[in-house]
Amino acid sequence: MRLKMYQDQDNRERGRARIVRLLLPVLLAVLSPAVAADGEVVAYRAGKIIRSAGEAAAAGILIVRDGKIEDVLAADAKTPEGAKVVELPGAVVLPGLVNPLSGISQVNFTSGPGRASQSNSSPSDGRKAVGLSSLNLKHEVYRRLGRTGYTTFAVVPNDTRGLIAGQASVIRPALGKEKEPGELVLEKSAYLLLGFSSGKTWYDAGLRYLKKAVDDILKEKAAKKKAEEDARKKAEEAKKKASQPSTGEKKPAPAPPAVKPAAPKPKPAPKPKVPDPLVQLFKGEKKAFVRVTSPAALAHFFAFFDKLPIKFQFVLVTGPQPPEIVEMLIERRKQITAVILEPRMGRIPETSIYVNTARLFLRSGMPVAFVPLRDTIDGHREIFFQLAAMVKSGVLPHEALAGVTSVPADLVGLGAKVGSLKKGGLANFACYDRDPLSGTARLLSVYVEGRKVFEDDPSTGELSGEAIR
């Protein structure tokens, strides 16, 4: 039923799209500015705007000022005075896609301060490494990021095999004018990525890192408690002394402050310590993504995790799993806040029956975010083909869309800025020529903070300018 609906839409659309294809280059040439000047207001009048996954698509006007969305108006509303109008008549405007876990910044980048060497036999400790430190602006990959439809990437410094891979930085695609990698960064440290596998070395490292962090916290707590206790006792003693009945007479006036028991000399303030991210994680001050892929590793991880006296909540990064494992994970909803999956199918053991792991999670109410199958520019460009396959096997279209926009945006803690088109958010959006989940959809243009980073030329069918890979 739904399929037919889409077909009908597509047929109708095709006719319109043909006209649009003829007109669009003319319109674009006349109207669209490559980069909006500072303070300028631009109104994008689009055929369909999907403000956020799950909301109805409707014709509308996107008002952008200083790279931020000032408003989203209805199609018949008046554009603000002095606003530059950009017509996107046949386009479906989506919020720019968000990748919550990527290593794409590490292309051709083999050594440097942020990157620890990795191997399965010695899981590394990269807790101090930040994704930002592994950015290498000289590489053109940052300028190519925008042509994928993705406008936000959480990049981790190490590959994901380390026990503590590092802290992810959230970046946007480069516009080509940046001088410092910091200019790309929306959030320097969004979360800490841990990875766990089965095997002795991982247990040892887990004990060494995680248990030590817990012990530190417990020690700190105990010391604090003791200090409080001491202070309380002292105060009580002081009170007792003060309230001791003096002979027959009324209580004398309180002693002058000079007689007060000498207060301990204020110690020189200790140097402000850089907080240990792992300790912060157990205190709930930092988000955690935990990557555990194989069923055995999941069993070992939870056996290990259950023994820790303090727990933390985390986002689970995993692969396609058989239903019984999904069931086990869903029972742990207290610890697992969301799941990050690749959009591909799992298989029931001993059979050739495929299961849609994402669907199982979604039906139980677990938020699911998707990352592309391949962590490359091409992989990102193909995301809607993969998501369409997910939709075919039971994920609802709006869930698939949310899985690459609003859900990952929330997971990296930037839900207010990216992942949907709302007032005050960044003007990051991608324009497709039809429903992106239909196999024939084509990416027309991508805007990052109101500036165009990619444009397709539909009249020639070729990718224009720099966008050719």
Added chain:
Amino acid sequence: MTIRTRDYGMPALLLPLVLAAFFCASLGAEETREKEKKSIVQAVVGATVLPVSGPMVRRGTVIWKDGKILEVAAELAAPEGARVHDADGLYVCPGFVSIVAMGVGIETSSGNIGNGLNPWDRELTIALANGITTVQALPAPFFGGFGQDGPLYGGSNSAVIKLTQGDLGGMLVKEPAMNYFSLPTRQLELNYFLLRERFKQAKAYLAKRAEARAKKATAPKLSSSLKLYVAVLENTRPTVFSPANNHEVKIVLSLSREYGFDAVLNEPKDAWMMAADLAAANVPVLVKSRGPDFDFNTTGPLFEKGQMAPVRRPAAFVRAGCQVSILPYRRGISLAGLAGRDLATLHIDAAFAVRGGMSNEDALKAITLNPARTLRVDDRLGSLEKGKDADLLILSGHPLDYRSFVLKAFINGKLYYDREKSRIYREIPLTGDK
């Protein structure tokens, strides 16, 4: 074109409700499951029970609780409130113990096996379906064959595991389980000499260490070349030797006698000739009941004149009074190759030993109690006795009959295999005649 969302309005509204309902349900289920684990008494009634440690019990009952067997007796009614498994006309026997298994239930063996177990290994189902509930797990060898016969220092790469599928907590029984000692293959005279020298040095080291301990001083440093020898002499676990000929069997026997450690002989080819000596020295043997199916020497016979056919060897050892454990034809599980030639057919290998002259009882013992004894876990496993672990099978016929199927397999008193639910085995019809 529109991406319609009104279709999804209802699910969006329902979702919190569904979620809440799911949560309540799952919480309730968890609670009951916890209770079940602790208090329920279970019983198999009306079965032909083969306890292995004693004679067959007709119309027998086995009762267990909290993973331990409470009672094994004939014509006993199940206690009040027990969960009863009616096994009228069926057989019950202890779960089989395979003294070797490679790559079964293990994901990775970096360092030790306990931390690399894989309770979700699909091979566990196949092993359970064929009655194997416990194995000595060894890591899979490198391609080309370096495996269990390599010198594993301190036996760190062997563990006794139960095949509790999906349940990591119940898996590990004992680690390390055995030392594997590789005998020299080249420059024999020199190496036999060095072997004896190293044992002497190891003994001297142990004496020094004991002395240091008595004085509460730090133990002397142990050179890495002596580690295995010290582990053998400490005798906290048996040591497996794979002798190539009877000369080596004699060497092992004399070393074992001289230094007082427990030796186990793995596939001693011609040792049936001196089986009486092995029985007298109380050295268990691990043997296959089937010979090699392929040999590069295609012109020669598979066994020399004067030797014994492989099928007769296990029986020959038993007749002399040796403790025999039957080895599976292959140590791993792969239904990809020739069916009936891997760990999944351990009971068929035992049946071959019967064809070679063993009794049914001894053959069953050779895949249950004997391997448990050799692995030193017979206080918990290997037979159906009061106080032992409730690891048992309900079978459609005698365990050594090729037509029999395992219907249910219990480990630690919990059901881990049910034929009716097995995707592989439920479709195969049970043969009516017995």
